Amino acid sequence: MNSATNDYGLWGLVVLNSIIFVGFAYSFFKPANLRDWRSFGAYSAFIVALFAEMYGFPLTIYLLSGWLGSKFPTVNLFGHDAGHLWWLATGQHGNPHFGAFHLLSFVFIFAGFTLLSNAWHVLYQAQRRHRLAVAGPYRFVRHPQYVGFVAIMFGFLLQWPTLLGLVMFPVLVVMYVRLAASEERDSEAAFGDAWREYAAVTPRFIPHLWKGDHDRPFRIH
Template sequence: MTDTPAYGLLGLVIINSAVFILFAASFTRLRTTRDWRSLGAFSAFIVALFAEMYGFPLTIYLLSGWLGRQFPGVDFFSHDAGHLLETMFGWRVNPHFGPFHIFSTVLIFGGFWLLAASWHVLYAAQRDQRLATSGPYAYVRHPQYVAFVVIMFGFLLQWPTLVTLAMFPILVWVYVRLAWREDAASHAAFGAAWDNYARTVPAFLPRLGLSSGPKVSRSGENSHD
């Protein structure tokens, strides 16, 4: 872990931020204010993450004294040592193949898969003006918000920073509030059909054994937004 310092790379900050933000945006079919807010919250997290990963390592600077005492001989201004969890738990392998990094990659790809599957179902429901209750919506009412949280948590495991650790619970709360507003709007628009769906399907955490959404009549179908 004595690589040359790998920071001050503004180009990589911009490129990586743009790639992940545009990749997420390609799934979301931005049509409502809630769509833009959910993507905006995710974008703020991504920019803060890559700003420290390749730009200015604020967390490393602030914790440099403690890190130096706890882990003597480690060059924390190298890119590899910036994967703090791998370093702090003593995994003496390339951090990109360490357990935290591998698990984070699974979460990130899984989150993007869930995001794509969710917005595909929601877009079809909006187009047909019906309630989205199939696919991921058969298990939770807000799979798109769950996906964003899973992706962000995956990045936290891969590259934890003080800024993103502080942002994470705030952004989770933002998504919870967006979900509440979406529920209120859906209740006002769909009435009994939405009430039946909401009683059967939880908001964020699927119930064990729940395999399909509620039976909703065609006359009561509509989209979430």
């Protein structure tokens, strides 16, 4: 294994990128209660752990170094490119930043942040009027902000998979499902039949993309 260079130990970049991606999400999500802070805190923990491995200490590379070193003996495992494990494991060549997994990761990350932004605007307006949020992305799923967080985290796992991230991801998804169920109980108590009618035709997380326009989710007129 060639270990001539080590591209890690850049803790300033860990802090900078964590602030950027946590702050960017905060500007769209704006937690307003304990439940919001729990969902936002889980996302933030994932982001910090991710960048700690991406630029600080490559725990996953270190733990897998024996296997990776035997499988890729000419690769400098502690160079930044090797951290793109999907790119490395599939035997691709060239710049990993232009690889399929990396480019696809940007699609998920961009879609996630776009969903967070659009959902927050709709939810903010609905809360001001004490009405049920059913416009924008809420026409297609009941919890677009949670879907946005999951899309962002999944995108980062496509770009830079880590053992900790792969363990955290399903745990966080389960947490978001439970938070969504708790949120729905509060919504039903607050809006009654309007909520039940909306929930009956609008899926929780996965939109009914195959439905026609006449089957679009519930609207309040």
